[in-house]
Amino acid sequence: MVTFVITEFAHARLMAAEPDLDNERNKVRYIAVPDGLSEDDARNDEADPMFGWALEIAEMLKLKLAIFWTSAPGVLALILNIPKLIEDGIIDAKGSSKIDGKVQLSTDLPPLTSADFLWNYSGKQSGETNFQYFSGIQRNMKRCGWLLCNCMGVPFLCWPYFADQFYNRSCICNGYKVGLALSPDEYGIVTRHEIRRKLDSLVADDGIRANALKLKEMALQSISEGGSSAKNLDNFISQMKQ
Template sequence: MEEGKISNSNPESSDKKNAIHMLLVSYPLQGHVTPFIKLAYLIAGRGVMVTFVITEFAHARLMAAEPDLDNERNKVRYVAVPDGLSEDDARNDEGKLFQSISKVMPGHLREVLEKVNMEGNQVTCIIADPMFGWALEIAETLKLKWAIFWTSAPGVLALILNIPKLIKDGIIDTKGSSKIDGKVQLSPDLPPLTSADFLWNYSGKQSGETNFQYFSGIQRNMKRCGWLLCNWFHELNPHFYNRSCICNGYKVGLALSPDEYGIVTRHEIRRKLDSLVADDGIRANALKLKEMALQSISEGGSSARNLDNFISQMKQ
C-alpha cells in the first residue's frame, strides 16, 4: 500500500447513510494491534464505517500473515503510514520507536483525516491507543468525539490510574521510586503489590524514571478521556495483575522463576512448558475462559451491550 493511501476495502464507503465514521489508531506492536483489529471488526459488524490507521511496517507484517486483509469484501479499511524509521532500524527498541512515532505520526494522522473527509465520509470519532495523547489532541482540535482503547490487563490499568494516589499517600515519589517497604493494597479486589510489581521498574533499556514518566503520561491521557474501552469482559471480576491473574486468579498458566542471577533460563521455560501442556486443569480453565469470552461478545452479552451503548453514544 502506498504511503497514506486508503485501501478500498469498505464496500459501504459511498453509503451516505452511515451516521458515524470511526477512525482507530494503534501502537504498532502485536499486543496492541491484534486487539485493535478485533475491536475494529466488532464495530464494523454493527454497520459503522471503520478506518484503521497503522504503520507501514506493521501493515506489511499483517499482509504477510493475512494476504486477504485489504480485500474489498472486508468491512474495515486500512491506511498505512510511515513510522519515521528506516528499513534497517531495529523496531524492537521500543524507546526509539515511540519517539519516532510521536514525532511523525501526528502529521500523518492529520493528512489521513483530510483525505478521508474529502471523500465525503466525515470522521466523527477517534479511538486511540492510550500512548497517543497527540491523537486525542487532534480529535479535540477538530471537535471529534474520542475514546481510548486499553489493550492490556485490568490490574495494570488500575495501577496506572492510581499513580497520583500512590504519590499523594507517600508510597512512591515523583520519579516512581518506592518510599516504603512491604506491600500495597490498591483495592480489596486486587492482590497486594510490592515495589517489584510496579511495572515501571521492570528491566529494559529505559530507566525506571523514564518508564514512570511514560506511564504517568498514559494516566493523564486516560484521565482526559470520556470513554475508556477495555480488552476484557465484566465476568472476569475481580481484576488481577498479569502474572497473578494468569497463575493464581484464572489458573491458566505457570509463573517462570529466574535463577540466582535474575535470568529465566531456557531450561526453566522448557520445564514450565512441559508442565503446562500436561496439566488438564489448566486446559479446562482456559476453555472455560474462552467460553465466557464468547458469551460476552454474543448478542445480549455484557461486552456486546457495552459496545452497543458506546456506539449509540457516538451517534448522539
C-alpha cells in the same frame, strides 16, 4: 468517518496486505506518523505505541474519542491510578515505591508489588523517564470516555521480560491461577530443562485447566448477546453514530 492514527511502518505493512483498506469509501482513513526510528532500526522488540497526544488533537478538533486497550485490565488500572498512588504515599513523583507491601487497586484484580510497576521494565531508559511517559498517558486517557479491553483466559507458561509482562505474570500465576512462571537458574538463564519441567507440570495440572476453562466460559458469556462486553460494544457503536 473514523480516523486511525498509526505509525508509518505499521501503515506500510497494512497497505501491503490490504491496499483497499485506505479508501475513504470504507468510511475509514489512516493517518501515518513517524515512530522516531530510522528505516534501518529493528522494530521487532518495540512495544505497541500509545499516542496519547492524538487524543489532545482529537479534543481540539472536537472529534469523538475512543481508546482500544489491548493490555491487561490491571495495567490499565495501574496507569489510571498513578495520581492516587502518589497522593496516598505509595509512590513518589518519580515513580519509586515508598512501601514494601502489596497494593490492591481493585477487588477484581490481584494485588501488585513494586516489582510489578511496568515503568521499571520498559527498555533502556531510566525508570523515572518511563514513569513520566506513563504519567502522560494517564493524563491523556482521562480525556476519553470509552475504554475497550480485549482479554481471553487460557493456560500460560510465563517468561516476562518487558514492561507490563511482569504484572501479567503475577495475575496469571498468583491471581487467576491459570499458568506457571519460568524460573531462571543461578546464572539468570531459563534452561530447556526448566521449560520442559514447567510445561509438563502445566499440562498435568487439573486445577489450572479448570481455572482456564472457567475464565474462557466467563469470556464467552461476556461477548454473547446480553453479556457485559456485548452491551458495552453496542453502547459504544451507538455513541459513535450520534
